[in-house]
Amino acid sequence: MQGNSNNSTTLSTLLMSQSKGLLVAHRNALTFLTASVMVLSVSFGAQAQDELKFPSFPASFETAEYQGQKGCIPNDDRYEFAVMKNEGMERVGGHPLLETRKNGLHVMSMMYNAEKGYGYSLSIKGDGKMCVTDKYVSMKFSNQLSNNFTTIAAKTKSPLTPEDCNFAEKAVNTCGSYHTLTNKLVKRDYRFDWQGTRADGKIATMLSGENQSFLLLTDAKTSATIIIGIGKGEFDYYKKAKG
Secondary structure (H helix, E strand, O other): OHHHHHHHHHHHHHHHHHHHHHHHHHHHHHHHHHHHHHHHHHHHHHHHHHOOOOOOOOOOOOOOEEOOEEOEEEOOHHHHHHHHHHHOOEEEEEEEEEEEOOOEEEEEEEEEEOOOOEEEEEEEOOOOEEEEEEEEOEEEEHHHOOOOOOOOOOOOOOOOOOHHHOOOOOOOOOEEEHHHHHHHHHHOOOEEEEEEEOOOOOEEEEEEEOOEEEEEEEEOOOOEEEEEEEEEOOOEEOOOOOO
């Protein structure tokens, strides 16, 4: 009886020891798996950050925020360069002095992402900021535009009513079809600089000549076109964009 009791005690001790060993092994395995998942997560997170050339700067001009204003960055060349590289943009041109009702008097800079085909116009007003004024989901540049009229509207409504012309603030009280306004400017030796389509379907077109520029906006539903900006000086390309 004594021997059986000792054997039972030994077996029980052995089983408890094995159970503890399994629990420790299980805990170690869980710890290893948890650590592996954490390392994997950090690895993927680092990889996502590494996709930006300058991770400590905003990923895009549109999502940037400065002094509480969305779409703005400090007017600093190094900061601008970092955001340009992060978003894959290039500075293609600009205007020395443009005035619109929406943005007032400002220097205009034009950015373009050749790979994705979209661009921005940005304003510099001397207040330490550089801000997005418009985003264009598609763009055409002077090498893609012709001084011979081609309609950009699905159809041209005739006659245009005052209501057709009240889709944005005008710089001057002028409204006509895209054909009419661009033809008048082309006949005065103005040239097409660029054209951009906004997300709302409105189409902006800039023409320059005679040391002056006009920024037009067209409602593609009717072809109603108004002048929303007037510039002193002409739009200038820093680099020819490949659209």
